[in-house]
Amino acid sequence: MKEFFESMDSGQQFYWYIAIGASVIFIIQTIMTFIGADTDTGVDADFDGNLDGGDHPFQLFSLRNLINFLLGFGWTGASLYPVISNKVFLGIVALLVGLLFIAVFFFLMRILMRLSEDNTFDIEDTVGKTADVYMNIPASKAGKGKIFVSVKGSTHELPAMTAGDKDLKSGTLVKIQAVEGGILVVAPINE
Numbered sequence: 001m002k003e004f005f006e007s008m009d010s011g012q013q014f015y016w017y018i019a020i021g022a023s024v025i026f027i028i029q030t031i032m033t034f035i036g037a038d039t040d041t042g043v044d045a046d047f048d049g050n051l052d053g054g055d056h057p058f059q060l061f062s063l064r065n066l067i068n069f070l071l072g073f074g075w076t077g078a079s080l081y082p083v084i085s086n087k088v089f090l091g092i093v094a095l096l097v098g099l100l101f102i103a104v105f106f107f108l109m110r111i112l113m114r115l116s117e118d119n120t121f122d123i124e125d126t127v128g129k130t131a132d133v134y135m136n137i138p139a140s141k142a143g144k145g146k147i148f149v150s151v152k153g154s155t156h157e158l159p160a161m162t163a164g165d166k167d168l169k170s171g172t173l174v175k176i177q178a179v180e181g182g183i184l185v186v187a188p189i190n191e
Contacts, residue, residue: 012081015094019074026067065102072101125151126158126176126184137161137168137186144183147174160184 005013077094084090126149137145137160145168147160160176161183162168174186 011087012078015074015077015081017074018070019078022067022070022074026071029064029067065105068101068105069098071098073098119152119154121151121154121156123158123179123182123184126156127178129176130189131160131174131176131184131186133160133168133170133172133174133186136170139165139167141185147176147184147186149176149184158184160186162186162188164188 005016008016073094076097077090080090080093084093129149129151131147131149133145134148134157135146137143137147139162141161141163144159144161146157148155148157150156159182160174161180162174163177163185164187166188168174168186168188173189175189176184176186178185
């Protein structure tokens, strides 16, 4: 290995050191991501800086983006060094590939963030939905029954009452009109 680096000039060694160093850090970051060590309970930095990206899926100035840039920059410079004789042009190409690595990471993160889904349940999301009466609902808000309603792909059993003057029997289809104190106000669909 020592002979490998001694046979190179200093410019080529520069690109190789960057490529190898960035690759080692990238592998460590990847392993830490898969074992969960990059979360809030992971390793803390000893300086004031936001390295975790916060609430945003992409942060331009982050350690992960620096490593992505150095991967593209270092490996492009190391692999094209014997091919491109103009070293300034090689530096520009390596710089552009490093920026391309950041852009690719950005677009991949945007695609992945679109796949995320908010499945938190909010009782207000039930208003306007159709539901099935599960337990009889007494008339005129005199008592409460229960309904089954599907919200965001999951079924919920919730307390309900009716403002009408007829009892709603089990199996009746109803439309949810409002929420009053955490209890759904429903009306039969056929009325």
